[in-house]
Amino acid sequence: MAISFYKYQGTGNDFVMVDNRKHNFPADDEALVKSLCDRRTGVGADGLILLQNHPDYDFEMVYYNADGRVGSMCGNGARCTVRFARQLGVIEDVACFLAADGEHQASVERDLIQLKMHDVKEVEQIGEDFYLNTGSPHYVRFVEDVELLDVYEEGRAIRYNERFNEVGTNVNFVQRLSDNEIFVRTYERGVEDETLSCGTGVTAAALVAGMKGMQSPVKVKVLGGELQVAFEQHETGGFKHIYLMGPARQVFSGTVPLQQV
Numbered sequence: 001m002a003i004s005f006y007k008y009q010g011t012g013n014d015f016v017m018v019d020n021r022k023h024n025f026p027a028d029d030e031a032l033v034k035s036l037c038d039r040r041t042g043v044g045a046d047g048l049i050l051l052q053n054h055p056d057y058d059f060e061m062v063y064y065n066a067d068g069r070v071g072s073m074c075g076n077g078a079r080c081t082v083r084f085a086r087q088l089g090v091i092e093d094v095a096c097f098l099a100a101d102g103e104h105q106a107s108v109e110r111d112l113i114q115l116k117m118h119d120v121k122e123v124e125q126i127g128e129d130f131y132l133n134t135g136s137p138h139y140v141r142f143v144e145d146v147e148l149l150d151v152y153e154e155g156r157a158i159r160y161n162e163r164f165n166e167v168g169t170n171v172n173f174v175q176r177l178s179d180n181e182i183f184v185r186t187y188e189r190g191v192e193d194e195t196l197s198c199g200t201g202v203t204a205a206a207l208v209a210g211m212k213g214m215q216s217p218v219k220v221k222v223l224g225g226e227l228q229v230a231f232e233q234h235e236t237g238g239f240k241h242i243y244l245m246g247p248a249r250q251v252f253s254g255t256v257p258l259q260q261v
């Protein structure tokens with residue numbers, strides 16, 4: 001048996017995508033997902049996503065981290081899944097779909113995908129840092145010079161801090177570049193390394209920038225390109241009308257014999 005797959009990327013956050021509408025991909029096989037995501041012996045990706053039918057939505061997105069475990073919400077993965085659904089003819093230019101954290105709306109605008117994120121009700125302050133959930137848990141630290149930072153070492157130290165116990169966290173280091181632009185580097189849980197971009201992380205970083213006085217929309221530079229985050233701040237704290245926007249495209253497609261993974 002062979003697995004047909006597509007490889008997509010959104011600002012360098014890359015995913016193995018499987019059209020699971022008529023198949024039954026054995027995603028409970030953690031070792032299989034992990035081996036497909038392996039950059040030396042597999043296809044290579046930060047995660048694997050199944051696009052499946054759902055009776056109440058245009059489609060359902062099921063996301064697995066590169067370590068093979070089922071993940072929480074993935075912002076870039078969702079933008080890539082919308083592009084994938086458009087290319088498969090599942091949707092036209094708008095989508096309403098189900099992800100790990102519930103319903104999302106999205107729209108395709110030429111090479112950009114705009115994704116509506118869920119409201120964020122609270123942002124915890126931890127010393128000078130912040131912790132919030134944008135579909136996945138994110139720790140946000142503002143720094144002076146993000147390019148000089150050892151994201152792997154400093155990210156891991158926070159990721160495995162006992163405060164976050166077995167749930168863990170993603171860790172975002174943020175530099176303010178101008179009145180409306182930040183630069184974000186992320187250590188991603190489940191990849192256990194820095195990735196070129198993290199959509200839920202960029203969203204978390206932009207919201208914290210908003211708390212610090214930055215106006216929406218916030219431009220976000222990442223190692224893999226540029227994203228934009230729009231939001232409205234609740235008077236009582238928290239955020240609503242949150243949108244993540246950026247490019248997402250197919251890189252290649254192929255098949256992998258199951259016995260080789």
Ligand SMILES: N[C@@H](CCC[C@H](N)C(=O)O)C(=O)O
Binds near residue numbers: 072073074198
């Ligand atoms: N790359 C993602 C975040 C995926 C979830 C993360 N790995 C986790 O386990 O929390 C994104 O674009 O949001």
